[in-house]
Each structure stands twice: as C-alpha cells, then as structure tokens.
Amino acid sequence: MYAQMVKSEASTDDPEKLAAFQARIDAGEKIEPKDWMPVGYRKTLIRQIGQHAHSEIVGQLPEGNWITRAPTLERKAILLAKVQDEAGHGLYLYCAAETLGVSRDELTEMLLDGRMKYSSIFNYPTLNWADMGAVGWLVDGAAILNQVPLQRTSFGPYSRAMIRVCKEESFHARQGFDAIRKMAEGTPAQKKMAQDAVNRLWFPALMMFGPSDADSVHSTQSMAWKIKMNTNDELRQKFVDQTVPQIEFLKLDLPDPGIKWNEERGHYDYSDPDWSEFFDVIKGNGPCNTDRLAARNKAWKDGQWVRDGLLAHARKKAARKHAAE
Numbered sequence: 489m490y491a492q493m494v495k496s497e498a499s500t501d502d503p504e505k506l507a508a509f510q511a512r513i514d515a516g517e518k519i520e521p522k523d524w525m526p527v528g529y530r531k532t533l534i535r536q537i538g539q540h541a542h543s544e545i546v547g548q549l550p551e552g553n554w555i556t557r558a559p560t561l562e563r564k565a566i567l568l569a570k571v572q573d574e575a576g577h578g579l580y581l582y583c584a585a586e587t588l589g590v591s592r593d594e595l596t597e598m599l600l601d602g603r604m605k606y607s608s609i610f611n612y613p614t615l616n617w618a619d620m621g622a623v624g625w626l627v628d629g630a631a632i633l634n635q636v637p638l639q640r641t642s643f644g645p646y647s648r649a650m651i652r653v654c655k656e657e658s659f660h661a662r663q664g665f666d667a668i669r670k671m672a673e674g675t676p677a678q679k680k681m682a683q684d685a686v687n688r689l690w691f692p693a694l695m696m697f698g699p700s701d702a703d704s705v706h707s708t709q710s711m712a713w714k715i716k717m718n719t720n721d722e723l724r725q726k727f728v729d730q731t732v733p734q735i736e737f738l739k740l741d742l743p744d745p746g747i748k749w750n751e752e753r754g755h756y757d758y759s760d761p762d763w764s765e766f767f768d769v770i771k772g773n774g775p776c777n778t779d780r781l782a783a784r785n786k787a788w789k790d791g792q793w794v795r796d797g798l799l800a801h802a803r804k805k806a807a808r809k810h811a812a813e
C-alpha cells in the first residue's frame with residue numbers, strides 16, 4: 489500500500505502545487521493527512537515518524553531488562569510506568585504514520601528486516617542499576633531536547649503526538665536523574681557505578697542527535713518542510729550545555745576531557761563522538777543490534793496468534809454486519 493501511495497503522487501508533483509505547499513509551510517500552517525503533499529514530504533515523514541516509533545518500542549528492551557531487578561518496590565513501580573509510557577509513545581507515533589498511508593505491519597516488517605532504523609543508543613547494553621539512572625537522565629534528556637521542537641512540526645498528527653509524548657518524557661528524565669543522584673551521593677562503590685555509567689553512555693547519547701550537520705543528508709530539506717525544526721549540531725550543543733552543570737552538581741568527573749566553557753561562544757566546547765563507531769552502529773554492528781532485532785522478531789512471531797485471532801474476530805463481525813444489511 490505504501491509503495492502505491494508514493495508512486496501515485498509522483499506524477500502530480502507540479503511546480504505550482506509545490507510552491508503553494510511551501511507557502512503553507514512557510515506560513516506555519518499545519519498539513520493534515522488529507523491535504524495534498526509532495527511525494528518527498530510523505531516519504532520523509534514515514535521514514536522519520538516510523539523510525540521514531542521503532543525507537544520507542546526497541547527502547548523498552550534495555551530498561552525492561554531491569555524491572556525485575558530494581559533495588560526497591562518504589563523504583564520497580566517507577567521503571568514499570570516509564571517502560572509502559574514508551575510503548576504508548578510508540579503507538580501514538582505508529583498511528584501518526586498510518587495517516588500517511590503506510591500500515592503498522594509494513595513499518596514493523598521494515599524494522600525487522602533492517603530496512604528501517606531505530607535510535608542508535610538502544611544498541612548499547614545496560615549493565616547495572618546505575619545505567620537505569622543514566623538512561624533516564626541522559627537518553628530521555630536528549631530525547632526531550634530532540635522532541636520538544638517537534639511539537640511545532642508542520643505535519644498535524646506528528647505535532648499532536650509529540651505534545652502528548654513530551655508531557656511524559658519530563659517524568660522519565662526526572663526519575664533517571666533522581667536515581668543516579670542517589671548513587672552519586674551514596675557509598676563509594678555506588679558513586680563509582682554512577683561515574684562508570686556516565687562515562688559509557690555520554691558519547692552514545694551525543695550520537696542520538698544524528699551525524700554532524702556536514703554529514704546530515706536529510707536536514708536541509710527536512711528543515712525547509714519543518715519536519716525537523718533544528719539541526720543535529722544545534723540540539724547536541726544544547727544537550728551538552730544543559731548536562732555539564734548537572735554532572736558537576738552530582739560531583740562526578742566530566743566524561744570528556746575536551747569539555748571546556750568557551751566564553752566567546754557562550755557554550756561548552758566538547759569532543760565529537762567517534763563517528764566511525766556511530767555509522768558502524770547504525771549499519772547494524774553495535775554491541776546489541778543482533779539481540780535487539782532478535783527480541784523484536786521473536787515478539788512479532790510469538791504475537792502472530794493474537795493478531796490472527798483479532799483479525800478473524802473483526803472479519804466475522806464485518807461479515808455478520810454485511811449479512812444483516
């Protein structure tokens with residue numbers, strides 16, 4: 489269905505329509521599913537929203553791993569609530585993507601066979617409880633910086649999904665910071681675990697914002713269409729400026745010797761992540777890529793009987809309704 493949708497519009501991308509469409513975007517209008525849109529706009533939205541949704545669902549795996557091993561009942565309840573939120577975020581986003589003519593099954597199949605991505609960060613392991621704090625604080629903190637501007641994105645269903653997601657993300661980041669603060673202010677062994685988690689997750693968190701602007705293939709067009717509101721480097725810099733004072737507040741060492749306040753720029757200077765590692769991870773060679781996709785493939789297969797049952801029920805109901813008409 490998705491392939492037909494895109495092909496059918498290819499012939500109508502005439503310059504007049506494109507100019508009128510761009511004028512709507514520039515005027516800050518919301519584009520709704522039934523509005524005319526360029527083929528590329530639709531394709532970019534399906535790619536970005538689909539991968540965003542996949543990130544929410546795959547992102548449950550590293551944290552889900554620690555629900556049964558939370559140190560207290562309270563921490564278990566908090567982590568459970570957070571992981572459940574992420575499932576909901578994925579569903580809002582799949583719903584937004586479906587308004588563009590792609591089915592959830594198509595998107596899932598493209599994830600499972602590697603044609604679609606999810607955020608690189610979820611290909612790193614979560615080794616102990618300090619990682620739960622660091623993931624909430626750094627990963628959800630980065631995701632908030634990346635998602636808040638998307639509340640103003642030009643595509644209506646995406647922008648409305650983001651408003652709901654962002655409300656819940658702030659709880660995710662707060663609970664993570666609170667968890668790692670307990671450890672940073674705890675015993676020397678706990679502080680050491682907190683420091684190790686920050687050291688391991690700092691650069692992968694910077695990679696969440698995407699490659700450097702020079703290597704970003706989609707930014708220019710995505711920003712012209714207000715599918716993306718900031719460049720990758722702009723948001724990365726915002727994350728560094730916001731997080732360094734928090735690391736200092738926790739009395740932890742900075743995870744990058746290159747971090748230095750630059751009075752002239754009014755920002756922190758910092759070292760780039762290892763971009764060869766980044767491109768390797770998004771090509772599928774990260775520490776956990778195989779496990780994450782195996783887990784998603786297994787869940788898809790194990791859930792087949794539920795989908796079959798629901799579909800059979802829906803078909804029977806439709807047949808009864810048809811017979812009664």
Ligand code: 3HC
Pocket residue numbers: 535536539540541543544547574577605606607608609627628631634635695696697698699703704705706707710716720770
């Ligand atoms: N992980 C995986 N792939 C990435 C990536 C990352 N961190 N950053 C970039 N890429 C990919 C892009 O998808 C693109 O590949 P593609 O053409 O096959 O899709 C390629 O690298 C080039 O990157 P670009 O900068 O040109 O791509 P974009 O303009 O799409 O920018 C993005 C990447 C900033 C992630 C943008 O897509 C975006 O803002 N997406 C929506 C928000 C999102 O997905 N946030 C991260 C996950 S949400 C989350 O973490 C859940 C939270 O609850 C924890």
